[in-house]
Each structure stands twice: as structure tokens, then as C-alpha cells.
Amino acid sequence: MFENHHNNEVRSIRRKVFIVLLGIVLVSILHFMTRTSDQGLHVWHIFFRKLYFIPILAGAVWFLLPGAIITAIAVIGVYALHLLFDWSQFQMERMNQIGEMASFLLFSVVAGVLVTLERRAETKAERVRRYAEREKIATVVASLSETLGARDPDTLAHSQRVAGLAARFARFLKLAEEEVQDLYLAGLLHDIGKIGIRDDVLLKPEVLTAEERQQIMEHPRIAEKILKPVGFPAVSRYVAVHHENWDGTGYPEGLQGAAIPLAGRILAIADTFDALRSDRPYHQGLNPDRQVRKIMAGMAGSKLDAELLQQFWRCVEESPSMDFYEKN
Ligand SMILES: [Fe+2]
Structure with missing residues (x-):
């Protein structure tokens, strides 16, 4: 039974990693396929790169702060292909791209910290609930022993x-x-x-x-x-x-x-x-x-x-x- 539970957990982690990676790949395809040379497509180019925040958010929700940061680094790695193949001749655009990478990282840290804090609060609430439950049963148990004591x-x-x-x-x-x-x-x-x-x-x-x-x-x-x-x-x-x-x-x-x-x-x-x-x-x-x-x-x-x-x-x-x- 334990073995089974363990296997399910591993499978679920693999699936989540796969979804995050797939997200990065899909967003990258969309982003790099909409070329900036075409004025009409430029707006989509910008829009698609904003979608990189989604896999980073998923990384934070599923794997907390480390997951968020690793996902952000992966995203930055892929996005940095711009620097190699698509290095803009405009100073403004270059700043824009570097700023975007910084915002991926910043976002990952904020999302990771918030999700971690939220999880911690949930765990604590769960512990309090369990404790209250135990207290209630303990009262029943004490009165059971009083029952025997009466006799x-x-x-x-x-x-x-x-x-x-x-x-x-x-x-x-x-x-x-x-x-x-x-x-x-x-x-x-x-x-x-x-x-x-x-x-x-x-x-x-x-x-x-x-x-x-x-x-x-x-x-x-x-x-x-x-x-x-x-x-x-x-x-x-x-x-x-x-x-x-x-x-x-x-x-x-x-x-x-x-x-x-x-x-x-x-x-x-x-x-x-x-x-x-x-x-x-x-x-x-x-x-x-x-x-x-x-x-x-x-x-x-x-x-x-x-x-x-x-x-x-x-x-x-x-x-x-x-x-x-x-x-x-
Ligand atoms: Fe006994």
C-alpha cells in the first residue's frame, strides 16, 4: 500500500514537471514564430512572451520557491535565445528584453514565497484542527475512565x-x-x-x-x-x-x-x-x-x-x- 502511494506520488511529480516544461516549450514556439518584422504580428509576439509567467506560476504552486526559481531560470535560458539570434539593433528593445528576464526572476521569487507562506499557514491550521479533534476525543476518553471509577x-x-x-x-x-x-x-x-x-x-x-x-x-x-x-x-x-x-x-x-x-x-x-x-x-x-x-x-x-x-x-x-x- 505504501509502495503504491509512493508510485502515485512519483507519477504525479513527473506529470507536473512535464506540464511545466511543455508550457515553456509551447510559449517559446508561439513567441519565436510571431516575428517582430511584421507590424501586425508584433503585438502577438509581446503577448506570447507574457505567457511565460504561467509556467513559472505553476512551478511555484507545485514546487514552491525552488520550483519557481528553477522554472524562471529555464524560461530565461530559452528567452535568452533572443540575445543570440535576434539581438535587436535598438537599445530600447534590448533594455526591454533584459528587463523582461529580470521580471521573470522577480516574479518567481514573489510567487514562490507567497505560495510557501500560504502552505505553511494551511499546515498550521490543519495541525490546530487535528489537535482540537484530539482534545474532543480525550474528553470522551476521560469521562469513560470516570465511568469505571464510579463503580x-x-x-x-x-x-x-x-x-x-x-x-x-x-x-x-x-x-x-x-x-x-x-x-x-x-x-x-x-x-x-x-x-x-x-x-x-x-x-x-x-x-x-x-x-x-x-x-x-x-x-x-x-x-x-x-x-x-x-x-x-x-x-x-x-x-x-x-x-x-x-x-x-x-x-x-x-x-x-x-x-x-x-x-x-x-x-x-x-x-x-x-x-x-x-x-x-x-x-x-x-x-x-x-x-x-x-x-x-x-x-x-x-x-x-x-x-x-x-x-x-x-x-x-x-x-x-x-x-x-x-x-x-
Ligand atoms: Fe489490566
Whole structure:
């Protein structure tokens, strides 16, 4: 598909170059065929050479400033044949021709700059539009997570922490800003699928039966179903894979290693870290974070991506206060 798109683009560029060149050739034929020796044809001679501005304008619209200038230089090159074959004996006419060439160049620069500025404004407007669109969807997404929170407040608080942590880690890894935002939303929603799980299973304090565990394990799939129509395909994908394990023992797809999207592996680390930290009571003298580290080190290479985990500790160390739950 990408290949196809690329081919179309190349074909379209070739066609445009061809049209610009054809324009120059046609105008030149018309211009040089209407001889100045005939008084009646002279007016056409002048008129046709004004048409050179059209291919220059096309060059500007299609290929911006460089295209405009290159086209103008080509036009000047062709037009300069006058100097070789048709050098007027009148000083005034010679000035006129040189002035015409200068105006081709000036026109190309002005047209090229104007078109470039216009394009830039359009791109910016497009970016603003896309941003507004994202904001709107993000609001929907936030209220989705509140929906889950109304039923299960612990999960909401946990999700907010995972979101902040995942976004923070993604920034540390220097991922693109859009991906950081997507990870934040994915963190917020990673357990949204629990909406589809019965209260007596979801909120059961005792140990779950195998069948109940099976139900809980459906939550990434349920989440994907809920999130897909909302319009952030990346977010729904990240949420779908947040319980995949590095060694392939995770669910629901049993993906392995790098086949798990990086964002999914980040979410798994953030999710595990926060769950362990909030599980451990802060009892006397023990450093809870050291305990968490020890437990997570045992998961390196099995549940979690070992290399990524190393990076994660580096990210955590950058915030010694452990106050790195970023609000986004
Ligand atoms: Fe989960």
C-alpha cells in the first residue's frame, strides 16, 4: 500500500514537471514564430512572451520557491535565445528584453514565497484542527475512565497514576509527543474493560476460581471493543496488549518479545510498578521501593521487558522524591 502511494506520488511529480516544461516549450514556439518584422504580428509576439509567467506560476504552486526559481531560470535560458539570434539593433528593445528576464526572476521569487507562506499557514491550521479533534476525543476518553471509577474508585486512582507514570517514562524515552499523549490515555483506560465484568467477580475479595480468572482475563479484549469506535486506534491497541508478557505467557494474544508494541511493554511496567507500590503497606524501616524493585527484577525477561525495565529505573532515579506521577 505504501509502495503504491509512493508510485502515485512519483507519477504525479513527473506529470507536473512535464506540464511545466511543455508550457515553456509551447510559449517559446508561439513567441519565436510571431516575428517582430511584421507590424501586425508584433503585438502577438509581446503577448506570447507574457505567457511565460504561467509556467513559472505553476512551478511555484507545485514546487514552491525552488520550483519557481528553477522554472524562471529555464524560461530565461530559452528567452535568452533572443540575445543570440535576434539581438535587436535598438537599445530600447534590448533594455526591454533584459528587463523582461529580470521580471521573470522577480516574479518567481514573489510567487514562490507567497505560495510557501500560504502552505505553511494551511499546515498550521490543519495541525490546530487535528489537535482540537484530539482534545474532543480525550474528553470522551476521560469521562469513560470516570465511568469505571464510579463503580471501582481504586481502579480509577490506579489508572490515573499509571497514565502519569507511563507518559513520564515515554518522555524519558524521547518518544514522539503524540505517542506520549496516546500512552497517557491508554494508561487512563487500560482497565476500562473491567466495566464488562460482573461485580461479584470484579469486586470479589477472595481468591478467584479458574473460571472467574478467565473472565477477568477478558478485560483487554472488552476494552479494545469499547475503544475502537472512539477514534484513537493506537490507544485501543496499547490497551489491548497491556497484559502481554515478554516471554509470551500473557493474554489475550500471547504475543512475545518485541512483537508486543513498545507502548504495551511500557504500560505493563507502569501498571506492575504502581500495583506493587500501592499493595505494600509502608511498614517500619523497610524501604518499600527497594522491595518493589526486587520483585520487579524477578519479572525481568519473563513478565517484563528486561532492557526497558533498566531504562525505567533510570527514569525513576531522575525523580528521587518518587513524585513522578505526572499530571498531563
Ligand atoms: Fe489490566
